[in-house]
Amino acid sequence: MKTLLKVQSLKKYFPVYGGLLSRIKGFVKAVDDVSFEIKEGETLGLVGESGCGKTTVGRMTLRLLEPTSGKVFFEGTDIIGLKNKELEMIRPKMQIIFQDPYSSLNPRFTTERIIGEALSAHGLAKGNTLQKKIESLMEKVGLSKIYMNRFPHEFSGGQRQRIGIARALALNPKYIVCDEPVSALDVSIQAQIINLLQSLQKEDNLSLLFISHDLNVVKHLSQRTAVMYLGKIVEVVPTKLLNTKAAHPYTQALLNSKPSLNPTDRRRPKPLQGDVPSPLNPPLGCHFHPRCPEVMERCKTEIPRHIKLEDGHFVSCHLYND
Amino acid sequence: MGSKSKDPLLEIQNLSTSFHTDENVVRSVRNINLCLYPGETVALVGESGCGKSVTALSTMRLIPIPPGKFENGRILYKGKDLLQITEQDMQKIRGNEISMVFQEPMTSLNPIFTIGDQICETILLHQNKTEDEAMELTLEILKKVAIPSPEQRINQYPHELSGGMKQRVMIAMSIVCNPSLLIADEPTTALDVTIQAQILDLLNVLRNDTAMSILLITHNLGIVAQYSDRVAVMYSGKIVEQASVEKIFASPSHPYTKGLINSLPKDEINEKLATIPGTVPHPAFLPEGCAFHPRCPDKIDACEKKIPELQPLENQPSHQVACWLYHDSVSIT
Numbered sequence: 001m002k003t004l005l006k007v008q009s010l011k012k013y014f015p016v017y018g019g020l021l022s023r024i025k026g027f028v029k030a031v032d033d034v035s036f037e038i039k040e041g042e043t044l045g046l047v048g049e050s051g052c053g054k055t056t057v058g059r060m061t062l063r064l065l066e067p068t069s070g071k072v073f074f075e076g077t078d079i080i081g082l083k084n085k086e087l088e089m090i091r092p093k094m095q096i097i098f099q100d101p102y103s104s105l106n107p108r109f110t111t112e113r114i115i116g117e118a119l120s121a122h123g124l125a126k127g128n129t130l131q132k133k134i135e136s137l138m139e140k141v142g143l144s145k146i147y148m149n150r151f152p153h154e155f156s157g158g159q160r161q162r163i164g165i166a167r168a169l170a171l172n173p174k175y176i177v178c179d180e181p182v183s184a185l186d187v188s189i190q191a192q193i194i195n196l197l198q199s200l201q202k203e204d205n206l207s208l209l210f211i212s213h214d215l216n217v218v219k220h221l222s223q224r225t226a227v228m229y230l231g232k233i234v235e236v237v238p239t240k241l242l243n244t245k246a247a248h249p250y251t252q253a254l255l256n257s258k259p260s261l262n263p264t265d266r267r268r269p270k271p272l273q274g275d276v277p278s279p280l281n282p283p284l285g286c287h288f289h290p291r292c293p294e295v296m297e298r299c300k301t302e303i304p305r306h307i308k309l310e311d312g313h314f315v316s317c318h319l320y321n322d
Numbered sequence: 323m324g325s326k327s328k329d330p331l332l333e334i335q336n337l338s339t340s341f342h343t344d345e346n347v348v349r350s351v352r353n354i355n356l357c358l359y360p361g362e363t364v365a366l367v368g369e370s371g372c373g374k375s376v377t378a379l380s381t382m383r384l385i386p387i388p389p390g391k392f393e394n395g396r397i398l399y400k401g402k403d404l405l406q407i408t409e410q411d412m413q414k415i416r417g418n419e420i421s422m423v424f425q426e427p428m429t430s431l432n433p434i435f436t437i438g439d440q441i442c443e444t445i446l447l448h449q450n451k452t453e454d455e456a457m458e459l460t461l462e463i464l465k466k467v468a469i470p471s472p473e474q475r476i477n478q479y480p481h482e483l484s485g486g487m488k489q490r491v492m493i494a495m496s497i498v499c500n501p502s503l504l505i506a507d508e509p510t511t512a513l514d515v516t517i518q519a520q521i522l523d524l525l526n527v528l529r530n531d532t533a534m535s536i537l538l539i540t541h542n543l544g545i546v547a548q549y550s551d552r553v554a555v556m557y558s559g560k561i562v563e564q565a566s567v568e569k570i571f572a573s574p575s576h577p578y579t580k581g582l583i584n585s586l587p588k589d590e591i592n593e594k595l596a597t598i599p600g601t602v603p604h605p606a607f608l609p610e611g612c613a614f615h616p617r618c619p620d621k622i623d624a625c626e627k628k629i630p631e632l633q634p635l636e637n638q639p640s641h642q643v644a645c646w647l648y649h650d651s652v653s654i655t
Contacts, residue, residue: 049514156601186369187541188598191585195595213515220587220595257519259544261586263567266548271519275484 001039004207005061005175010034010070012056016280028279030056031067032231035306038175043201043208045222045239047215047254049276053231054211058177061209062094063087074175092122092171099180101160105152111138112148115166122171137166141196158189165196175207182217194221215242215258224312227251230279230287236314247315249292286318294319329401331535332358332381332503337395339373339380342388346606350376352559353395355632358503363529363536365546365567367582368556369602374539377556378505381537382422383412399503418448421496425508427488431480437464437491438476441498448499459498467494467524486517490524497528504529507539522549543586547571555579558603558613561632565641575635575643577618612646620647 011032018025031053038044046054059065061072063079071078079090098104105114116134119125125133135145141162152160161181168176178197182190198221201208212218218225219239227235227250235248246252256269274291277283283290289299296318304316339351351373358364366374379385381397383404397404399420404412424430432440438460445456457476464472467490480488489509496504506525510518526549529536538550546553546567553570555563555578563576574580584596600617603609609616615625624630624646632644 049516158601186602187543187582188369188585189601191587191595191597192599194587195597198594215515216587220593253516257515259519259522259542259548261544261547261571261583261588263547263571268519268523268548271523272516273520275486275517276514 001041003037004040004042004075005209006037006071006073007057007061008035008071008073010057010060010072011068012053012060012065013068026280029231029282030279031060034070034228034231034233036226036233036236038207038209040174040207041201041205042224043210043222045218045225046209046211046228047213047218047225048228049213051276051279052228053279054213054228055179057228058096058179058209058211061175062091062096062177064096092118092124093173094175094177095168095171095173096177096179097161097164097168097181100184101157101164102152102184104164105160107152110149110151111143111155111163114152114163115170118167118170124171133170137170140169140200141166142192156189157185158192161185161189161193162196165193165200169200169204172204173206175209177209177211179211180213181210183212183214190217197221215254227254230276230282232287232316234288234316236312238312241313245309245313247309247313247320248288248317249294249319250288253291253293286316328360330357330398331360331400332356332537333396333398334377334381335396335398337377337380337397338393339376339385339390340393341390348606349393349608350559350605351380353631354556354559354561356554356561356564358535358537360502360535361529361533362551363526363538363549365538365540365550365553366556367540367543367546367553369541371602371605372556373559373605374541374556375507376559378422378507378537378539381505382416382420383409384416414448417444417496417501418499419501420503420505421499421501422505422507423489423492423496423509426512427485427492428480428512430492431488433480436477436479437483441491441495444495444498460494463494463498464491466528467491467497469494485513486520489513489517489521493521493524493528497532497534500532501534503535503537505537505539508541509538510545511540511542518545525549543583555582558608559605560613560629560644562614562644563642564632565638569638569641575641575648576614576645577620577647578614581617581619612644622646 012030013027014030015024016026016028034057048054060067067080072080074090112134115137116130119130119133138145143162182193185193210218210222219242222239225237225239225242226233229250235251237246246255253272257271272291285301286299286304289295299318304318306314306316307320308314334354334356337351337354340347340349368374392405441460442456445451445459461472461476464476469475469487469490510521540546550567553567554561557578563579574583581598585598587595598617603613611626611628612630615621630644630646630649632642633649635641635643635648
């Protein structure tokens with residue numbers, strides 16, 4: 001399989017202003033040296049707790065946010081250096097589905113306009129062809145075309161998310177960032193949307209960056225899983241090895257803190273202690289060391305590097321250094 | 323585990339709560355029956371809008387009237403009907419004998435008072451204590467809910483605490499008067515998974531220490547499986563199934579319960595998930611008969627005509643289902 005997206009040492013530092021003259025006081029290192037790649041037709045799951053930088057990574061891969069440094073190669077071209085005109089040529093191939101279907105649709109636009117806007121903006125269809133195209137997109141995501149002239153407030157959460165998906169699919173993209181697309185939905189609706197995403201991916205050979213805090217959902221959908229903690233990817237693991245071979249203590253803690261669905265098995269491992277530290281002032285060395293059950297001396301001073309455990313399985317943890 | 327020989331601590335009988343708006347009547351809770359025994363945790367599960375929170379708020383009598391209205395039913399707490407007593411008597415119970423932990427710790431604490439002041443307020447209101455004694459008790463309770471360096475935290479404002487810490491403060495506030503019943507309305511939905519486990523374990527320890535009952539409201543079936551003794555499943559304002567947690571997961575009977583359990587992502591990668599087709603009906607425009615029938619895979623004629631009530635399954639008095647598939651067989655035998 002060909003590599004579609006390649007991210008190299010991506011960084012995003014947000015300045016923090018303070019003091020009398022609003023000078024820069026420090027930086028929030030929201031994303032700090034993140035690298036990964038996604039192959040054609042592959043789903044990479046990106047998990048982590050709130051504030052760890054998942055969404056920032058997702059948006060930077062689309063250049064919806066300018067990275068502080070680093071490179072994003074899309075089909076071999078580094079999109080970070082591109083001028084607006086050149087970017088416009090590539091943008092149709094990359095799309096995003098947002099978390100909150102309530103605030104990501106314009107309340108004054110009809111479904112037809114929401115889905116068709118990108119098509120007409122890029123001059124790809126108009127008049128009758130546009131109409132036909134919108135109809136077929138709605139059908140594809142399981143919405144009846146009679147809803148074409150309705151406004152977002154007339155739909156339920158699940159239906160709105162379908163509109164969001166149809167909008168993302170309108171330009172036949174190759175790569176879609178799914179930013180927590182099911183976390184705002186009820187369980188029974190969640191399953192519908194997950195199935196829809198999965199079948200669309202197969203149909204169109206899409207590559208997905210699937211951002212979520214729910215390990216169950218990521219495990220279900222993705223071939224590989226990347227785990228983030230405080231701006232860094234701490235482990236990338238083929239999803240089928242996640243249960244048995246998760247290496248980083250944080251990945252293990254995430255797996256353990258997920259409540260089991262078996263009420264007769266209540267051997268709950270001790271949950272991780274403490275809180276996620278402030279990204280403004282992250283701990284020295286490995287960021288995870290104050291909460292790590294297996295902390296060693298060197299973790300407190302030395303930032304661990306990525307270590308390859310086997311094909312496609314990387315971890316950054318001093319436990320695995322020789 | 324609650325022993326069934328004792329009298330129930332809380333008994334909700336035929337409770338209906340509705341909201342009268344200008345356009346229509348929203349029947350949020352329709353004729354429900356629910357019991358809680360001393361020391362047990364009962365989980366109330368369902369999707370958003372199914373009436374879980376309205377049930378909880380009705381029990382606390384925190385429903386704004388109007389537009390809210392208790393149509394019928396009783397809420398017996400230690401034999402006393404909470405819907406009949408005066409507001410003054412209710413205030414003595416609320417926060418003291420029955421207390422509540424809300425979903426969003428971010429918005430449930432008052433931003434302009436220190437957390438010490440807020441916990442003290444509860445103590446001074448309900449217990450005969452001086453301010454110094456109340457402060458001492460506050461410190462003690464903060465230690466009990468495992469807040470690190472409580473001596474400093476007690477003088478901090480809510481914005482200085484993380485989400486998990488705030489929820490610990492909320493829990494501290496709700497247990498400081500040793501309630502017999504704690505209503506936890508989605509206590510961990512706004513929190514991260516590693517913090518979620520800490521908070522739920524804390525609630526479990528507190529329950530075991532103090533023998534209080536917990537009504538745990540959640541939509542997360544993993545939490546239900548791990549932390550409850552009995553489960554009541556709600557759909558469109560009605561309890562559709564009620565049983566022990568083991569029964570609910572091992573042999574769910576109502577098609578909705580089955581659907582919920584099957585639609586969860588399991589460990590198998592890339593398999594298609596089972597789904598419940600359609601969406602939850604609008605509570606002001608419920609379908610005739612069983613509210614679940616338009617989405618039900620096992621629908622029979624009776625479902626469209628008459629509302630099924632919660633009844634025990636054959637030979638299993640503790641496993642109750644509101645579904646015509648089972649009622650017929652019950653009436654035949």
